[in-house]
Amino acid sequence: xxxxxxxxxxxxxxxxxxxxxxxxxxxxxxxxxxxxxxxxxxxxxxxxxxxxxxxxxxxxxxxxxxxxxxxxxxxxxxxxxxxxxxxxxxxxxxxxxxxxxxxxxxxxxxxxxxxxxxxxxxxxxxxxxxxxxxxxxxxxxxxxxxxxxxxxxxxxxxxxxxxxxxxxxxxxxxxxxxxxxxxxxxxxxxxxxxxxxxxxxxxxxxxxxxxxxxxxxxxxxxxxxxxxxxxxxxxxxxxxxxxxxxxxxxxxxxxxxxxxxxxxxxxxxxxxxxxxxxxxxxxxxxxxxxxxxxxxxxxxxxxxxxxxxxxxxxxxxxxxxxxxxxxxxxxxxxxxxxxxxxxxxxxxxxxxxxxxxxxxxxxxxxxxxxxxxxxxxxxxxxxxxxxxxxxxxxxxxxxxxxxxxxxxxxxxxxxxxxxxxxxxxxxxxxxx
Amino acid sequence: xxxxxxxxxxxxxxxxxxxxxxxxxxxxxxxxxxxxxxxxxxxxxxxxxxxxxxxxxxxxxxxxxxxxxxxxxxxxxxxxxxxxxxxxxxxxxxxxxxxxxxxxxxxxxxxxxxxxxxxxxxxxxxxxxxxxxxxxxxxxxxxxxxxxxxxxxxxxxxxxxxxxxxxxxxxxxxxxxxxxxxxxxxxxxxxxxxxxxxxxxxxxxxxxxxxxxxxxxxxxxxxxxxxxxxxxxxxxxxxxxxxxxxxxxxxxxxxxxxxxxxxxxxxxxxxxxxxxxxxxxxxxxxxxxxxxxxxxxxxxxxxxxxxxxxxxxxxxxxxxxxxxxxxxxxxxxxxxxxxxxxxxxxxxxxxxxxxxxxxxxxxxxxxxxxxxxxxxxxxxxxxxxxxxxxxxxxxxxxxxxxxxxxxxxxxxxxxxxxxxxxxxxxxxxxxx
Numbered sequence: 001x002x003x004x005x006x007x008x009x010x011x012x013x014x015x016x017x018x019x020x021x022x023x024x025x026x027x028x029x030x031x032x033x034x035x036x037x038x039x040x041x042x043x044x045x046x047x048x049x050x051x052x053x054x055x056x057x058x059x060x061x062x063x064x065x066x067x068x069x070x071x072x073x074x075x076x077x078x079x080x081x082x083x084x085x086x087x088x089x090x091x092x093x094x095x096x097x098x099x100x101x102x103x104x105x106x107x108x109x110x111x112x113x114x115x116x117x118x119x120x121x122x123x124x125x126x127x128x129x130x131x132x133x134x135x136x137x138x139x140x141x142x143x144x145x146x147x148x149x150x151x152x153x154x155x156x157x158x159x160x161x162x163x164x165x166x167x168x169x170x171x172x173x174x175x176x177x178x179x180x181x182x183x184x185x186x187x188x189x190x191x192x193x194x195x196x197x198x199x200x201x202x203x204x205x206x207x208x209x210x211x212x213x214x215x216x217x218x219x220x221x222x223x224x225x226x227x228x229x230x231x232x233x234x235x236x237x238x239x240x241x242x243x244x245x246x247x248x249x250x251x252x253x254x255x256x257x258x259x260x261x262x263x264x265x266x267x268x269x270x271x272x273x274x275x276x277x278x279x280x281x282x283x284x285x286x287x288x289x290x291x292x293x294x295x296x297x298x299x300x301x302x303x304x305x306x307x308x309x310x311x312x313x314x315x316x317x318x319x320x321x322x323x324x325x326x327x328x329x330x331x332x333x334x335x336x337x338x339x340x341x342x343x344x345x346x347x348x349x350x351x352x353x354x355x356x357x358x359x360x361x362x363x364x365x366x367x368x369x370x371x372x373x374x375x376x377x378x379x380x381x382x383x384x385x386x387x388x389x390x391x392x393x394x395x396x397x398x399x400x401x402x403x404x405x406x407x408x409x410x411x412x413x414x415x416x417x418x419x420x421x422x423x424x425x426x427x428x429x430x431x432x
Numbered sequence: 433x434x435x436x437x438x439x440x441x442x443x444x445x446x447x448x449x450x451x452x453x454x455x456x457x458x459x460x461x462x463x464x465x466x467x468x469x470x471x472x473x474x475x476x477x478x479x480x481x482x483x484x485x486x487x488x489x490x491x492x493x494x495x496x497x498x499x500x501x502x503x504x505x506x507x508x509x510x511x512x513x514x515x516x517x518x519x520x521x522x523x524x525x526x527x528x529x530x531x532x533x534x535x536x537x538x539x540x541x542x543x544x545x546x547x548x549x550x551x552x553x554x555x556x557x558x559x560x561x562x563x564x565x566x567x568x569x570x571x572x573x574x575x576x577x578x579x580x581x582x583x584x585x586x587x588x589x590x591x592x593x594x595x596x597x598x599x600x601x602x603x604x605x606x607x608x609x610x611x612x613x614x615x616x617x618x619x620x621x622x623x624x625x626x627x628x629x630x631x632x633x634x635x636x637x638x639x640x641x642x643x644x645x646x647x648x649x650x651x652x653x654x655x656x657x658x659x660x661x662x663x664x665x666x667x668x669x670x671x672x673x674x675x676x677x678x679x680x681x682x683x684x685x686x687x688x689x690x691x692x693x694x695x696x697x698x699x700x701x702x703x704x705x706x707x708x709x710x711x712x713x714x715x716x717x718x719x720x721x722x723x724x725x726x727x728x729x730x731x732x733x734x735x736x737x738x739x740x741x742x743x744x745x746x747x748x749x750x751x752x753x754x755x756x757x758x759x760x761x762x763x764x765x766x767x768x769x770x771x772x773x774x775x776x777x778x779x780x781x782x783x784x785x786x787x788x789x790x791x792x793x794x795x796x797x798x799x800x801x802x803x804x805x806x807x808x809x810x811x812x813x814x815x816x817x818x819x820x821x822x823x824x825x826x827x828x829x830x831x832x833x834x835x836x837x838x839x840x841x842x843x844x845x846x847x848x849x850x851x852x853x854x855x856x857x858x859x860x861x862x863x864x
Contacts, residue, residue: 083816120806278753309821321710374552384515389741
């Protein structure tokens with residue numbers, strides 16, 4: 001599809017300063033990429049227009065085109081456990097409720113539960129996710145069928161899988177489609193043997209891949225890792241040679257001084273999950289210090305069972321709000337850094353360098369935000385409005401790879417929503 | 433209007449246990465009240481139907497009718513300062529940005545800024561607000577014109593007003609309409625002289641009114657109050673005789689042991705404002721202890737300049753989430769207590785006893801929540817879905833006093849949204 005968006009406010013990202021500017025004008029999408037941004041009358045417009053048949057011209061009515069949000073850590077198919085067993089102590093929730101039911105999932109379930117999650121992403125303006133769950137090729141198939149962009153990593157641990165399967169999934173998923181990719185990773189130090197971790201390190205070397213895992217989510221995890229290995233999770237995995245090609249950690253709440261040093265030295269990404277860390281009472285991540293030290297930040301929702309929703313607006317408010325509470329400083333973690341982490345930061349963490357912003361040549365992963373809603377008025381500062389006041393209700397349209405997948409509350413992903421809801425209810429119904 | 437809602441899930445409130453049940457069936461509204469709840473075929477239905485002409489029958493398609501949210505503390509007309517000056521130290525924000533611009537507001541501004549806030553409330557399923565701001569009669573007029581329900585209190589302090597004006601406003605607003613009422617109150621101990629506070633105490637006695645003020649929002653406020661008076665704000669105001677007819681405090685973050693005792697003894701309401709307390713780095717309220725001690729709870733957004741939105745879904749997640757972080761306990765403050773505080777708790781704090789729940793004879797302040805959205809699926813637990821996963825996007829319809837004011841994204845309040853947005857932009861534009 002070739003689409004001209006006219007009469008738009010266009011959010012431009014400054015990669016150096018992590019700030020934003022708003023340009024009024026047109027944005028043109030040719031195929032799956034952004035072909036032009038400007039007033040529509042300059043010489044670049046003439047060049048971009050040559051030989052193109054436009055399928056649609058959409059008047060944005062002064063609303064905002066912005067880069068899609070990147071959900072940089074999630075377990076999408078956990079949709080089936082949303083609100084299944086909340087308000088329980090963490091260990092009871094995990095061991096008595098979650099694990100026994102995850103053990104009953106079959107490959108086909110993953111497909112439908114992923115589609116449900118993808119629908120929810122689209123309602124929140126999320127255009128790609130960084131997923132860790134069972135059956136990565138099935139997960140990739142769901143994304144490709146829906147037209148959604150998904151990066152996966154492995155959830156390898158002692159309870160299932162092997163480095164050979166990780167390698168196999170790495171190749172299957174990376175070769176399946178432009179919409180899917182795979183980065184080496186494993187679940188977490190506390191669930192994974194040294195033998196498996198060493199195997200993962202070898203895969204990182206072999207494929208020159210970044211590496212991601214759950215890292216320092218809880219205080220107990222770090223304490224026990226130090227008891228076991230005399231090192232923090234970050235030190236341990238770094239010492240095994242896992243970060244030669246970058247990567248990062250999910251959660252990164254309980255970091256020690258030496259961990260910050262390693263993250264800086266290796267250029268790693270701290271993917272913060274404030275909704276999950278709040279609901280599961282894990283703690284508040286040291287976002288202020290990450291920013292001060294120039295460590296890369298991205299944002300994830302974590303899985304829907306621990307959040308319970310997949311909503312980047314919630315996460316953005318929490319990222320800065322919780323930091324303000326942690327530091328008791330209303331000025332810390334300004335909105336611009338939050339929006340940068342939610343868009344470009346996430347894209348870079350996921351190695352989606354051509355999906356990080358609205359610029360010519362970038363992939364057309366675009367959100368149209370409705371500014372003509374009371375929560376976005378007056379327009380004193382659009383970036384602060386998005387971070388502090390924005391809501392899924394403002395998402396008018398979500399486009400992935402040049403295709404409109406969600407618009408005005410309706411999905412165009414090839415599935416009937418009611419059928420998807422019925423499947424999800426049937427899957428958890430089977431386990432009750 | 434007489435409306436039959438059919439094919440609905442109806443959320444029923446248990447006032448004793450603070451729990452909820454879902455009844456499938458019909459809910460009928462006659463005029464401004466709920467006339468019937470049931471399957472539509474019983475003898476009560478026949479009685480309720482007698483002599484009634486139905487203006488509309490609405491098929492809810494299995495979606496949820498629930499009592500409207502009550503925003504139990506706000507400064508609605510501060511919409512003009514939304515995102516105007518965020519990410520600043522609290523004192524700079526308040527003294528350099530907020531106060532100088534509030535000083536430029538004229539009475540007519542309040543009207544338009546209130547209408548903007550009311551629109552935002554409706555998008556979040558909020559059916560009434562407990563407001564504290566300048567020009568209460570103008571605020572009341574805006575609510576009456578829009579068809580919205582507003583309870584006000586006075587923001588009296590040393591910088592403007594008098595007890596005589598409070599009394600005048602008390603009478604004007606209480607007599608204006610069934611949609612508006614006024615409860616005695618003042619801004620806060622730290623802004624108000626003893627003479628004024630004694631005057632407020634007299635008004636509480638004279639009118640047998642509950643009393644509300646900002647109470648223990650920041651640590652500094654409590655410390656300075658103790659230095660001035662040898663008492664906490666709660667002890668001081670109680671010793672002045674302000675709570676003989678009940679009332680409560682807004683924020684209630686930094687409470688001492690003796691304050692909990694007074695709240696219990698007097699049956700006061702702690703109105704929590706977690707979004708504001710987060711963004712302004714004020715601290716986390718002791719919700720777990722309030723629940724343990726049986727102290728009444730309600731929820732408010734605070735004003736849009738300190739939040740920056742007027743969204744009860746955000747507040748609900750934060751109320752429990754922040755408590756979980758404070759106590760480092762994922763099991764504390766269950767969703768049911770949160771939803772109770774957001775609906776019945778708020779209604780009771782605001783003396784809106786006939787707006788607290790869906791039951792025959794109660795005012796028709798009703799929200800239709802869309803469950804056929806991915807964030808509400810599967811339907812493992814509807815209450816937990818609302819609190820942990822709900823969003824403004826799920827609000828299909830908001831009815832106040834029997835009139836549909838908001839439905840499927842459109843407002844029916846007698847104003848053109850674009851005109852309201854233009855007014856708000858012009859008001860702040862004048863001050864830049």
